Amino acid sequence: MAQMDKRVRIAKRVAEELHDGDVVNLGIGMPTLVANYLSHGVSIVLHSENGFLGIGPEPQSELADKDLVNAGGKPVTIQENGCCFDSAMSFAIIRGGHVDTTVLGALEVDEQGNLANWMVPGKRISGMGGAMDLVVGAKKIIIAMEHNNKDGTAKIVKQCSLPLTAQAEVDLIITDMAVIAVQKDGLHLIEIAEGTTLEEVVAATGAQLIFSEDNIRIF
Amino acid sequence: MVKICTANEAVKDISEGMCIMIGGFLGVGTPDGLVQALVEKGTKNLTVITNDSAYPGVGVGKLQDSKQMSTLYTSYIGGHPESGRCMEEGALKIVLTPQGTLAEQIRAGGSGLGGVLTPTGVGTVVEEGKSKIVVADKTYLLEEPLKADFALLKAYKADCHGNLIYRFSARNFNPLMAMAAKNVIVEVEEVVAAGAIEPDNVITPGIFVDLLVKGR
Numbered sequence: 001m002a003q004m005d006k007r008v009r010i011a012k013r014v015a016e017e018l019h020d021g022d023v024v025n026l027g028i029g030m031p032t033l034v035a036n037y038l039s040h041g042v043s044i045v046l047h048s049e050n051g052f053l054g055i056g057p058e059p060q061s062e063l064a065d066k067d068l069v070n071a072g073g074k075p076v077t078i079q080e081n082g083c084c085f086d087s088a089m090s091f092a093i094i095r096g097g098h099v100d101t102t103v104l105g106a107l108e109v110d111e112q113g114n115l116a117n118w119m120v121p122g123k124r125i126s127g128m129g130g131a132m133d134l135v136v137g138a139k140k141i142i143i144a145m146e147h148n149n150k151d152g153t154a155k156i157v158k159q160c161s162l163p164l165t166a167q168a169e170v171d172l173i174i175t176d177m178a179v180i181a182v183q184k185d186g187l188h189l190i191e192i193a194e195g196t197t198l199e200e201v202v203a204a205t206g207a208q209l210i211f212s213e214d215n216i217r218i219f
Numbered sequence: 220m221v222k223i224c225t226a227n228e229a230v231k232d233i234s235e236g237m238c239i240m241i242g243g244f245l246g247v248g249t250p251d252g253l254v255q256a257l258v259e260k261g262t263k264n265l266t267v268i269t270n271d272s273a274y275p276g277v278g279v280g281k282l283q284d285s286k287q288m289s290t291l292y293t294s295y296i297g298g299h300p301e302s303g304r305c306m307e308e309g310a311l312k313i314v315l316t317p318q319g320t321l322a323e324q325i326r327a328g329g330s331g332l333g334g335v336l337t338p339t340g341v342g343t344v345v346e347e348g349k350s351k352i353v354v355a356d357k358t359y360l361l362e363e364p365l366k367a368d369f370a371l372l373k374a375y376k377a378d379c380h381g382n383l384i385y386r387f388s389a390r391n392f393n394p395l396m397a398m399a400a401k402n403v404i405v406e407v408e409e410v411v412a413a414g415a416i417e418p419d420n421v422i423t424p425g426i427f428v429d430l431l432v433k434g435r
Binding site: 065066067069071078084085086087090114124126127129130131132133136164 | 245247271295300322339341342387388392393394
């Protein structure tokens with residue numbers, strides 16, 4: 001499957017998890033695509049950690065406002081229900097549990113719901129930005145990512161080997177191959193992607209998957 | 220009345236080894252004129268507290284380009300490759316802090332608090348060397364307050380008493396830093412008459428502001 005098709009498939013499936021009125025923070029990159037695939041009648045409030053609620057679509061370049069960017073520094077608009085605030089309020093909204101769902105990418109996720117997505121030892125460091133606060137604070141953490149690394153190695157593993165972003169906070173993993181719920185007893189495979197077999201998903205996953213074949217849905 | 224001066228005059232008392240807070244998020248809400256004046260002044264060995272090192276040639280990134288910092292407290296250096304390189308070489312000490320923690324450390328510094336307790340960073344490298352405190356069965360890290368000698372800030376408008384309002388996402392860390400530094404210099408796009416900003420609309424009270432500079 002082409003790279004773009006994979007990303008769209010993941011974004012569409014993540015969008016199904018969002019409910020009307022939810023306050024949502026979408027991470028930089030593929031998670032931002034999710035906003036394009038919301039179900040009919042679902043309207044969400046997007047939170048931008050640099051200090052506002054109500055992110056609107058990207059403006060035409062001549063209409064870009066120098067003071068209005070998203071957390072990736074890209075020009076955006078603000079919707080009519082929007083409001084602006086400082087960074088302490090922004091992270092009070094995050095840490096205080098006022099964000100319903102955050103969607104982020106990952107380098108590794110493990111059986112305990114630990115997440116590593118901010119640094120690789122030996123590679124140039126970028127910093128965690130707001131990721132650690134988001135993962136600790138939002139009510140539901142969805143990891144949206146390709147199932148495997150480009151070299152084919154697993155991103156869903158028994159135990160993270162990379163430095164953690166947060167401990168035991170991930171709720172749901174949505175990939176181009178599967179939907180996996182993180183529960184106390186481990187990783188529950190609940191859906192597999194159309195055109196993918198159960199064997200392929202199991203082989204591509206570096207962690208134990210809990211499932212009963214009869215209950216797996218296709219997405 | 221708050222004194223209005225040029226950017227070059229405003230930064231004249233910043234000297235080697237001082238600690239400076241600078242507002243902005245990837246350059247948005249950074250006082251470009253004040254940063255440029257500090258670059259021209261060439262003061263070295265600065266400790267800078269700021270959300271990110273922006274990009275080469277942009278915002279706080281200019282102080283990275285000119286190598287005027289010896290220590291940087293920040294949450295993100297991914298936009299400026301030199302920050303990471305200088306950190307690896309040991310030429311720049313970088314204290315990477317989760318963004319929400321950095322905001323609260325600054326707020327605490329300006330609010331007379333001895334720190335904040337946050338769950339962010341528990342079980343990660345961020346907890347190294349910090350006290351852990353359990354409150355109602357939940358573990359928190361004690362994060363100490365941050366203060367500075369100077370804050371270089373950007374606001375949209377000031378009235379002549381220094382009351383400030385901001386625009387959109389250019390607010391970010393500016394109101395927090397206004398409380399946490401001994402000397403607060405604010406670059407504004409416009410200075411308006413007393414009363415032109417409704418008291419209810421003031422975001423940063425003028426009592427925090429020492430000097431105003433007119434910028435873009």
